[in-house]
Amino acid sequence: MIKTKHIVAAAITAFAAQATVADTELQLDGWPDMDKELALHQEEAKGAVGVDVKPLMNDWIAHHDKLKTAMATGQGAGDIVGVDVEFIGTFANAGGLVNLSKEYGADKFENLFPAYAWNQGRALDGDIYAIPYNSGPGVMYFWRDHVTASGMSIDEITKSWDSFFEFGAKLKEKGIPLVADASIIAQTIINTTVESGNSVYFDSEDNIIVTNDRFVEAFTLAKKARDMGLDASIGSWSGEWFEALNEGTYAVEFSGAWLGGFMERWIAPDATGKWGVANLPNGIYGTWGGSFFAIPKQSKNADAAWKFMEWYLMDEDKAVARFTATGGFPPLNAAYKDPAFQEPMPYFGGQKARALWGDIASKITPVKPNKGDAVARDVVFQALGSVLNDNQDITKSLKDAEKQIKRRVRAL
Amino acid sequence: MTVSTHSNEMPAEQSWQNRWANMKVTLAPYGFLSPAIILFLIFNIFPLLFAAFMSFHLWKPSEGLGAMTFVGWENYYYAITDELIYKSLYNTIFMGVLSGVTMHLIAIPVAYILATYIKRFRNLFTGAFFMPFVTSTVAVALVFTNMYGENFGLFNSLLATFHEMPVIGSLLFFWVDPENPIRWLIDVAFIKPSIAGMQVWKFFGFQVVIYVSGYLTISSEIIEAAEVDGCTGFGKFWHIALPSIRPFIFFCITLNLIGALNMFEEPFVMLGKTGGTDSAGLTISMYMYLVGWVWEDFGTASAMSWFLFAFIGVVTGIYFLLFGKKGLGDS
Amino acid sequence: MNSSPVVRIWEKVGTAALYGSFGLASLITIFPFLWAAILSTRSREEIFTPGISLYISNHLADNYAELMNTSFPFWLNMFNSVKITALGVLFSLAFMSMAGYAFAVYRFKGKNLIFGIFLGSMMVPPVLSLIPFALIIQFLGLMDSHLAIWLPFTAVPFGIFLVRQYVVTTVPLDLMEAARMDGAGEFRIFWNIALPLMRPVLGTLAIIQFVFFWNSFIIPLIVLTSAEKQVVVQVLRSMQGLPNSPWGAVMLGTTISILPILIFYALASKQMIASLTSGAVKG
Structure with missing residues (x-):
């Protein structure tokens, strides 16, 4: 069996003939923890690829603003830049990144990555402009005690949305909220049940589809959860949210696989054995977050940058090392076969959570990104807020959202 | 005061010297202003022209400079017919006025008390009040988000405690409902006051500092004269101190206006980039950031900024017409 | 200027109240900094434990x-x-x-x-x-x-x-x-x-x-x-x-x-x- 490592090693040997003696200095622009993850392999990179990679970190928002400015003015970006999945549609199609398919034949690496992750780095012209760095298969975390007390098994609960709400009703009788905030239900449905051929908010002809059944169902179910009093109105990443994760204040959280790592290490380390992981309800598969590496056209060391990216991103051993260190979930098929993924996790009560995550990753259907994704997402979730918090009518707010998006997208 | 006697004796050279002296006086202000003007021309004029140019084009920043397309007045049309721009303007003005008035009502008397009555720890108190101004916006926003938290935030916890207290609870805090704590940052009705409250906390100390230095410039002779005339504490304040700091009040109000217009970071961190429920907390700066940077419709954002400029120009024109002469202290 | 003892006591009370309220106000304004300073001594897990408390921990060197x-x-x-x-x-x-x-x-x-x-x-x-x-x-x-x-x-x-x-x-x-x-x-x-x-x-x-x-x-x-x-x-x-x-x-x-x-x-x-x-x- 040809392992990824062999392909990469062959590629590197081919390049090695052209390698220069002195280390080329490369700058990696990104956000934490990319620097900590880089530190694991920084020294090695000097010998193996002849590059000295220096990180320049900023917080997530500032980093992307800085990148936009650099793209706009033609100066100021590093040699390798991190791009979050929320912005990948914009940057891949904007013309400021190197076309990795044409310049370096990136397409041959397609099978190393889960389909959904690989396709997110693809622009509308069909070429690849970014390589997946980490990803977030969507899972449901549940507080074991609440599930046991309800008398339903976890499989029963996740069978369909109806059974999920049934679980919620049982919890309500005991005064326990089902989810942190009702909007998560909408988010899950919107992102994971995309009709084939469509992007999340647009169809293949760039028409806006936010008034279709998927969105109506998402909004209706979220509103139902809110009306039934099933959510706790706790915002993610707030102090209350951290407390809730520690104490199991609410029963279920939908998030990416990376949340498990965080919960284990610093959010709720004392809650060992209290949480479990499961698939999302109703047989859906989706992703939460993810980031990519790309090479800006303005870089003067594009070749060296690509050499490094190949060496760094396509080797499953390195990816697993990063995963163990910081919890960044590897987007490499070969990584899921690593023994680390088969280990039972004591934090989740001995469950083989990583194996589940890897399995989910392979089942997520790719969704085409669209230039207007960022805008549409903001508008739609603003509308959701009005429906949940301000009692606006669902049909009306979706129609308003469509109007708003239409305005904005004319610029794209 | 010496009087030059040369003028009678040497008319020809003197007129040259006079002219040179006069020229020095006339040229002097330009000399003093030159660094400011040069910096302004380089760093302020070009962005203004750029924004003007951009307002007639369609441009997505991440596509680089070459990607502009000319669209004429279309951006202005979209800017003016956009509901959100009026909503964000309304929000901005509402919060600006609310926080501005509150701030002034607090800062002016407080500064007066600090200037006249409190001798011992004056610097300490002024320094303490000034601290919020110094804090990084993100830290402020995080602290306040925590304090405004619905279930565990400081304010709601305090309210609940007061509600429980025996006498005061039933008299003053009977309206508190521990079952339904106030959702400071989520309920549309509360969002604007919550943000305004944070603004007051952050900036009132700055105003106190300005006013204290203003009060301290009032010459002691005037104060003594007033006391001899029988002026008491409040009278001193109202008739002597207040008018003397009028230019500073003018300055601070102007700054309030500008601060309100530029308010961006704190609501952004506290409410998210779309300004919270129903965009109730969306300020005009946030909206321009949203349109220009997040949604990358830079042309429309530029048109919005010119529209805003025109709007402010009119308002400021009226403001200066009414208060300018007195505020500027022009002779 | 003759002031009766009552007036003098009122003055003292007034001054004390004044200083007191200003002191309280100062505490309100500088509270976030004190809070940040206190948090500098704690480890991340401690920061995330529920509840507000003012204790100073011993993780300053680690931080x-x-x-x-x-x-x-x-x-x-x-x-x-x-x-x-x-x-x-x-x-x-x-x-x-x-x-x-x-x-x-x-x-x-x-x-x-x-x-x-x-x-x-x-x-x-x-x-x-x-x-x-x-x-x-x-x-x-x-x-x-x-x-x-x-x-x-x-x-x-x-x-x-x-x-x-x-x-x-x-x-x-x-x-x-x-x-x-x-x-x-x-x-x-x-x-x-x-x-x-x-x-x-x-x-x-x-x-x-x-x-x-x-x-x-x-x-x-x-x-x-x-x-x-x-x-x-x-x-x-x-x-x-x-x-x-x-x-x-x-x-x-x-x-x-x-x-x-x-x-x-x-x-x-x-x-x-x-x-x-x-x-x-x-x-």
Whole structure:
């Protein structure tokens, strides 16, 4: 069996003939923890690829603003830049990144990555402009005690949305909220049940589809959860949210696989054995977050940058090392076969959570990104807020959202 | 005061010297202003022209400079017919006025008390009040988000405690409902006051500092004269101190206006980039950031900024017409 | 002045109440800093345990180690901040005092027009000027330089406005006329007569500019591209990459970075008050 490592090693040997003696200095622009993850392999990179990679970190928002400015003015970006999945549609199609398919034949690496992750780095012209760095298969975390007390098994609960709400009703009788905030239900449905051929908010002809059944169902179910009093109105990443994760204040959280790592290490380390992981309800598969590496056209060391990216991103051993260190979930098929993924996790009560995550990753259907994704997402979730918090009518707010998006997208 | 006697004796050279002296006086202000003007021309004029140019084009920043397309007045049309721009303007003005008035009502008397009555720890108190101004916006926003938290935030916890207290609870805090704590940052009705409250906390100390230095410039002779005339504490304040700091009040109000217009970071961190429920907390700066940077419709954002400029120009024109002469202290 | 014992007691009570309420208000305003300082001593897990408590923990050394362990050279970045702020404040005082003085004291052609333009430019939010600003900096070849961070802001209209207001109320024109009659040059008048009288506003201006330069983030973000040149604000912001922030270290860094401002404020405000009470102004 040809392992990824062999392909990469062959590629590197081919390049090695052209390698220069002195280390080329490369700058990696990104956000934490990319620097900590880089530190694991920084020294090695000097010998193996002849590059000295220096990180320049900023917080997530500032980093992307800085990148936009650099793209706009033609100066100021590093040699390798991190791009979050929320912005990948914009940057891949904007013309400021190197076309990795044409310049370096990136397409041959397609099978190393889960389909959904690989396709997110693809622009509308069909070429690849970014390589997946980490990803977030969507899972449901549940507080074991609440599930046991309800008398339903976890499989029963996740069978369909109806059974999920049934679980919620049982919890309500005991005064326990089902989810942190009702909007998560909408988010899950919107992102994971995309009709084939469509992007999340647009169809293949760039028409806006936010008034279709998927969105109506998402909004209706979220509103139902809110009306039934099933959510706790706790915002993610707030102090209350951290407390809730520690104490199991609410029963279920939908998030990416990376949340498990965080919960284990610093959010709720004392809650060992209290949480479990499961698939999302109703047989859906989706992703939460993810980031990519790309090479800006303005870089003067594009070749060296690509050499490094190949060496760094396509080797499953390195990816697993990063995963163990910081919890960044590897987007490499070969990584899921690593023994680390088969280990039972004591934090989740001995469950083989990583194996589940890897399995989910392979089942997520790719969704085409669209230039207007960022805008549409903001508008739609603003509308959701009005429906949940301000009692606006669902049909009306979706129609308003469509109007708003239409305005904005004319610029794209 | 010496009087030059040369003028009678040497008319020809003197007129040259006079002219040179006069020229020095006339040229002097330009000399003093030159660094400011040069910096302004380089760093302020070009962005203004750029924004003007951009307002007639369609441009997505991440596509680089070459990607502009000319669209004429279309951006202005979209800017003016956009509901959100009026909503964000309304929000901005509402919060600006609310926080501005509150701030002034607090800062002016407080500064007066600090200037006249409190001798011992004056610097300490002024320094303490000034601290919020110094804090990084993100830290402020995080602290306040925590304090405004619905279930565990400081304010709601305090309210609940007061509600429980025996006498005061039933008299003053009977309206508190521990079952339904106030959702400071989520309920549309509360969002604007919550943000305004944070603004007051952050900036009132700055105003106190300005006013204290203003009060301290009032010459002691005037104060003594007033006391001899029988002026008491409040009278001193109202008739002597207040008018003397009028230019500073003018300055601070102007700054309030500008601060309100530029308010961006704190609501952004506290409410998210779309300004919270129903965009109730969306300020005009946030909206321009949203349109220009997040949604990358830079042309429309530029048109919005010119529209805003025109709007402010009119308002400021009226403001200066009414208060300018007195505020500027022009002779 | 005879005051009865009752009045005297009321005065004492009043003064005590006054000091007391001011003390309380001060506590409210400085609470976030105390909180940040306390949090600097705790580990991240401790910070996330539920409930509010004021205890001081023992993880200060750990947090410090973590602060040193980032990809940023923390103390070098602190030094950068100090250098930029010092230069910025110095030149700000120079340029703004001259400009404000000119507007307040002279009549000259175009005075109102220029002042109006200055004032008007303050009214437009600078959200969008970032890109043209970057273009200018690139054009001047000043990318990744510290000069680009402080120089453009040493003559902002706001400071000029403040100085002008102050000079209008305090510097008497007859004093200047007298000096002119004595043959003093304009700059001499400015330097020897006006400037000493302007000390309080210069102190205030120094503090405000200090805070501005010290806390400035967006400009360094766009202009600086190497880790050695970064300023301390950027370091702290970059560490706050949710969701994995090392909060204890962040709080420690924040507390350290506030100290220079406090020190400078203590110095500057002493200057301000000292010169005011020396009775420089005579009716």
